[in-house]
């Protein structure tokens with residue numbers, strides 16, 4: 001048997017860690033060149049030896065990818081040199097999961113539950129992902145919105161161990177070098193933020209790292225994308241948050257945000273660096289950038305990179321999915337509705353644009369579709385002649401020939417919409433009066449309070465049901481508990497892009513799709529809507545329960561692959577015959593597997609217990 005072991009692995013091992021192996025390490029270093037010009041060094045090994053990925057001794061326990069806690073068998077403990085480093089007890093993964101559940105429940109505060117899960121993630125990756133994946137309804141609100149928002153706000157306080165890559169504006173000219181420091185060679189997906197608009201909490205600078213980390217945890221838990229293929233990144237260009245700049249616990253660059261050409265060149269350099277390091281098919285998800293940058297970068301990069309903006313496109317998809325499902329309750333087509341939006345930013349404009357596409361597919365013109373959508377931003381109704389000046393970009397599409405109106409309630413009362421959508425982070429803006437007005441215009445008003453986290457929602461689920469006599473169809477960005485109204489218990493759905501981005505990314509990665517077309521988000525919306533049962537609708541939800549979100553991701557990925565091969569935008573050939581099986585074969589397995597190398601000769605029990613292990617002839621120090 002002959003193998004190459006990366007030098008980085010060998011140099012981390014002590015002699016005692018490799019004792020007992022029959023293999024011989026030679027001093028010979030083989031140098032292999034990567035595509036990007038960097039080099040990898042390998043030790044040549046001959047004889048029966050551990051596979052290259054094996055790490056021995058205490059390092060095996062300390063590596064979260066390899067650690068199985070007390071699930072290592074006696075043979076594994078012996079062979080890996082960890083015998084005696086743990087108590088005698090053996091515990092299956094199931095028993096460990098039970099302990100995790102008990103441990104989490106002992107914490108009263110959600111932030112402490114978040115910290116427990118972070119520590120588990122750092123300690124035992126498979127256990128973390130199995131726990132999260134099998135308890136998604138219970139744990140998604142902890143690793144994701146709303147608790148992740150609090151974790152970002154307290155980031156400086158709770159920061160313990162590094163996760164993800166921080167590239168700062170001081171690294172201009174060296175983005176690629178910083179990317180090279182990331183230890184994983186096979187990254188397929190990056191979630192990147194510059195921290196300027198973290199949920200509805202505003203500019204949190206480098207503390208925004210919690211968001212890429214949380215989103216990528218869902219890549220694995222909800223779509224099975226292997227964790228080593230996922231890379232969370234913060235581009236730290238400063239912060240304009242005065243409180244953070246003065247906070248001694250702040251861990252980012254202590255300076256105002258860089259803007260203009262320097263900032264743009266930095267983002268360009270980052271994008272180029274990613275392609276140079278990981279290839280042109282690396283998916284780059286933009287997350288929680290400020291509004292003024294989000295649209296620009298989407299337009300600039302969408303045809304040149306494999307990229308999408310989750311806040312614009314993912315959110316649009318989940319909202320349209322809810323509207324597709326709502327047809328089964330109201331009996332109306334999407335184009336039969338009149339919309340009022342509170343907010344005209346990334347989420348709201350994204351939703352409006354995709355609604356227009358959906359209405360066009362129902363047979364009306366783009367102009368007519370846009371005429372049905374009324375939007376309100378911080379200055380009031382998007383009206384052509386409002387005193388604040390000419391409306392630009394996508395806002396202009398929805399500007400109406402109408403006198404300026406500042407008051408949101410006045411807009412609602414005049415337009416009498418059937419659908420009210422909030423994506424403004426203006427907490428409580430859907431007042432009881434506005435909700436009552438919605439109930440007076442419509443038998444079944446649709447009310448989406450999409451702002452995150454919970455503290456920023458335009459109204460609570462309870463307020464929505466109480467003020468519409470239980471007739472509204474409600475969804476929110478962050479979860480609300482069930483609401484009892486009269487003799488009915490409502491379980492509102494969560495209109496959150498988490499239904500969309502894991503599945504879209506799975507399909508894009510496995511199809512080798514170069515550019516992410518808008519159609520993919522309509523496909524995803526339909527997939528999610530198709531999973532809504534009559535029972536879900538009867539409970540008041542336009543979304544399938546979170547417990548089926550993994551199946552939604554799978555179906556989205558399959559449909560995206562179907563589309564990609566049909567449209568010839570896939571680059572992975574041959575086309576898989578059985579797409580589900582193809583996807584499954586690439587998904588992460590969070591169950592423990594045997595930790596011994598295939599070539600390992602199982603010693604007899606007697607040998608393990610009595611015979612001391614012979615030192616191996618090692619050719620390195």
Ligand SMILES: NC(=O)C1=CN([C@@H]2O[C@H](COP(=O)(O)OP(=O)(O)OC[C@H]3O[C@@H](n4cnc5c(N)ncnc54)[C@H](OP(=O)(O)O)[C@@H]3O)[C@@H](O)[C@H]2O)C=CC1
Pocket residue numbers: 197198199200201290291310311312315318342343344345346347348376377378379380422423424425426450451452453456476477478495496497498
């Ligand atoms: N449920 C989900 O999946 C998602 C939810 N969101 C949530 O949506 C919210 C907005 O995000 P995003 O669109 O990216 O942010 P943006 O900053 O891009 O947009 C916010 C919009 O709200 C407007 N606005 C702010 N305050 C008010 C107010 N008091 N009255 C009227 N309009 C107001 C802003 O006006 P102006 O344009 O004049 O500044 C802007 O148009 C956040 O809370 C975010 O967490 C976002 C993505 C996904």
Ligand SMILES: CC(=O)C(=O)O
Pocket residue numbers: 145198199200288310311451452477496497
């Ligand atoms: C969910 C999400 O992406 C946001 O609130 O920004």
Ligand SMILES: [Mg+2]
Pocket residue numbers: 199287288310311
């Ligand atoms: Mg976001």
